[in-house]
Amino acid sequence: MNNKNILLEVRNLSAEVAGIEILKGINLVVKVGEVHALMGPNGSGKSTFAKVLAGHIDYTVTGGEVLYQGKNLLEMAPEERSRAGVFLAFQYPIEIPGVSNSAFLRLAYNTLQAARGREELDPLEFDDFIREKIKLVEMDPSFLDRSVNQGFSGGEKKRNEIVQMAVLEPKLAVLDETDSGLDIDALKVVANGVNHLIRPDNAIILVTHYQRLLNYIVPDYVHVIEGGQIVKTGGKELALELEKRGYDWVRAEFDAARAAA
Amino acid sequence: MELVNTGAKDRYLENLLRGQPPAGSHGWLNQIRAAATERANALTVPTTRDEEWRFTDPSPLLKFSFQPARGAQRLAQADIQRFVIPEASSDRLVFIDGIYAAELSTHCGNEHGILVTSLAQGLSSHGEILQQHLARNADFDNDVFCALNTSFLRDGALVIINKNVAYPAPIHLLFIATKPETAVYPRSLVVAGPGSRCALIEEYISLAENVYFNNAVTEVVVGENARVQHTKLQQESRAAFHIANCAVALAREANYISDTVTLGARFSRHNLHVLQTAEGTHCVLDGLALISGRQLADTHTYMDHAKPGGNSRQLHKCIVDDAAHAVFSGKVLVREGAQLTDSAQSSRNLLLSDKAHVDTKPQLEIFADDVKCAHGATVGQLDAEEVFYLRSRGLDDQGARSLLTYAFAAEIIDKIPVASLARQLRHTVMEKTQLREST
Incomplete structure (x- = not known):
């Protein structure tokens, strides 16, 4: 394994929320240029894993470690993670009445630019920049003048998350059920936007319940998370098998293997 | 107490009532002033035992002995330049410590179907309209501060919009405080004729962080099918007392849109009373109080749906930091027979520190059966x-x-x-x- 290419290394990570243990020893290695899909039934811990990576305050890490670019990610505040290139596309994006989407995007962009020692954009320059970015997900420019996510449909909110990803250019993007609540046309648009953002020097973790999204964003690896652990890892064909057979057999296989060991 | 005994029940009010301007040449106004003085003598400064003052203790006012402003402070245009609102630069009335400053005021609209002038001027030219509306809306019988203001009534701001005139530019009423320890009684009357439209900015500011008492009364009469947009901006000194009464009367199909922004004063109380006198009125009463330190900001609104078919929308927000205290009391009364009233009120409050405090009291009183009314309040971080x-x-x-x-x-x-x-x-x-x- 070429360590230089390792972006994220999760070792035996466990975490709890409100005193309930959700993650029970996750192990995962993500290298640059890779797309990983994290699948699993409801309550398996996949969204928790996404939130722990982003540093959500409600989740307490109880064991293990997470190295991001060789550094201890868990010691970093959420904003430090963001500035270092970690991005979480929210399952339920937050509405912020009173702040225009364009002002918010510019503030976030300039904050990251400043943190990375790069030039900030004034409102006029940013306007040109953002108008290009929103084409990626076919977002109407009128959404820039509206308050952040306020009154957006579920699909519009998800597009807005991908616009933010395009603006912030993360190294590691974690998309938490970005496909949920999207109709098939919107799903194609969003997936197409994400595909344009995949580069050889970044990586994506797709957290999803359904195989559907993976028809459009093709993963290098599919992991099944169940009971707070990754119980199976395979290639993209694993997703199709899960779609046909459900999740139960994976768990059964995992338990049998463990019993045999 | 060697001066004239005014016969006041309340020593503090007795003191405030001294130094009134002499009676003028308009008998009807002298009568109103005399009646208001009588009421001020009969009333007392409220305490927290009064339901309407439950959350707001006015006793800090009693620690100061305020005197009426004597003589006008003269200011140059340059002194007020930073308060000039470009959109409203053609029609502006400036008052310094309650005294009209003609040299800083502008009246471009007076040839375009509106009258923007001082009450004193208007008394001679538009006596009939004034007699009809002045002190007829703001209740001085039961509110001691309104009675005090009316007792001192000699001058103020007058805005008259003629019938069917849609005046495009906002009209700026600018009240500037300059002197410490003074009691000031700003007074404004706005009469929007039938079918007219106008926008008002009523602004209170201070040139220094003085302690003073600003006791303002504003009356707004909105004619049939007329529309008045009223922005009140309170940016008094952070040591000042600001007690204001605004009374609005709405004729048939009248529109009244109010935004009240409260940023200043050590102690402020804003009473907004809107009376629907005929059917089918539209009213928006929005407000924001943003306070910190040890400021107290109290907003009391009273929407009186006295006739059928009125609608009202209200969003009041308070942002309270440090040890500041915000109060909101919003009463909506739907009287008997005021069918098809449609009213919605929301009070939302944001506390930014552990010591910040807010009291919110939405009150809905409904005496008609075919109405749609909603209200809600949130307080949170x-x-x-x-x-x-x-x-x-x-x-x-x-x-x-x-x-x-x-x-x-x-x-x-x-x-x-x-x-x-x-x-x-x-x-x-x-x-x-x-x-x-x-x-």
């Missing part, structure tokens, strides 16, 4: 999920909190129809919210 969302986009904790606080305020400020004023207020709010970074 910034939402942790919202803060996390912004931090996950790179903003630090303080930056995220500032932005969310700003956004909370901006929802009200964005409704202000005068662009430069809204911009200036957004800037003020940004400064106020970002100030927390250093604390």
Whole structure:
């Protein structure tokens, strides 16, 4: 394994929320240029894993470690993670009445630019920049003048998350059920936007319940998370098998293997 | 107590009532003033035992002995330049410590179907309209501060919009405080004729951080099918007392849209009383109080749906930092027979510190059966999920909190129809919210 290419290394990570243990020893290695899909039934811990990576305050890490670019990610505040290139596309994006989407995007962009020692954009320059970015997900420019996510449909909110990803250019993007609540046309648009953002020097973790999204964003690896652990890892064909057979057999296989060991 | 005994029940009021301007040449006004003086003598300064003052203790006022302003402070145009609102520069009335400053005022609209002038001027030229409306809406029988103001009534701001005139530019009423220890009694009357439209900006500011007492009364008469947009901006000295009564009367199909922004004063009380006198009126009563330190800001609104088919919308927000205290009391009365009333009220409050305090009291009284009324109140801190969302986009904790606080305020400020004023207020709010970074 070429360590230089390792972006994220999760070792035996466990975490709890409100005193309930959700993650029970996750192990995962993500290298640059890779797309990983994290699948699993409801309550398996996949969204928790996404939130722990982003540093959500409600989740307490109880064991293990997470190295991001060789550094201890868990010691970093959420904003430090963001500035270092970690991005979480929210399952339920937050509405912020009173702040225009364009002002918010510019503030976030300039904050990251400043943190990375790069030039900030004034409102006029940013306007040109953002108008290009929103084409990626076919977002109407009128959404820039509206308050952040306020009154957006579920699909519009998800597009807005991908616009933010395009603006912030993360190294590691974690998309938490970005496909949920999207109709098939919107799903194609969003997936197409994400595909344009995949580069050889970044990586994506797709957290999803359904195989559907993976028809459009093709993963290098599919992991099944169940009971707070990754119980199976395979290639993209694993997703199709899960779609046909459900999740139960994976768990059964995992338990049998463990019993045999 | 060697001076004239006014016969007042209340020693403090007795003192305030001294030094009144002499009676004028208008008998009807002298009568009103005499009646108001009598009421001021009969009433007392309220205490927290009075239901309407339950959350707001006016006793700090009693620690100061205020005198009426003697002689007008003269200011140059340059002194007030920073308060000039570009959109409203053609029609502006300036009052310094309650005294009309003709040289700083402008009246371009007077040839275009409106009258913007001092009450004293209007008394001679438009006596009939004044007699019809002045002191007829603001109740001085039961409110001691309104009685005090009316007792001192000699001058003030007068705005008359003629029938069917849609006046495009906002009209700026600017009340400037300059002197410490003075009691000032600003008075404004606005009469919007049938079918007319206008926008008013009523602004209170101070040139120094003095202690003074501003006791204002504003009356707004909105004619049939007329529309008045009224922005009140209170930026008094942070040591001042500001007690204001605004009384609005709505004729048939009248529109009244009010935005009240409260930023200043050590102690402020704003009473807004809207009376629906005929059917089918439309009313919006929005407000924002943004206070910190040891400020107290009390907003009392009273929407009186006395006739059928009226609608009213109200969003009042308070942002309270440090050990400040905000009060909101919003009464909506739907009288018997006021069918098809449609009223919605929302009080939303944001507490930024452990010592910040808010009392909110929405009151809905309904005596008609075919109405739609809703009200609600929330008191809380910034939402942790919202803060996390912004931090996950790179903003630090303080930056995220500032932005969310700003956004909370901006929802009200964005409704202000005068662009430069809204911009200036957004800037003020940004400064106020970002100030927390250093604390």
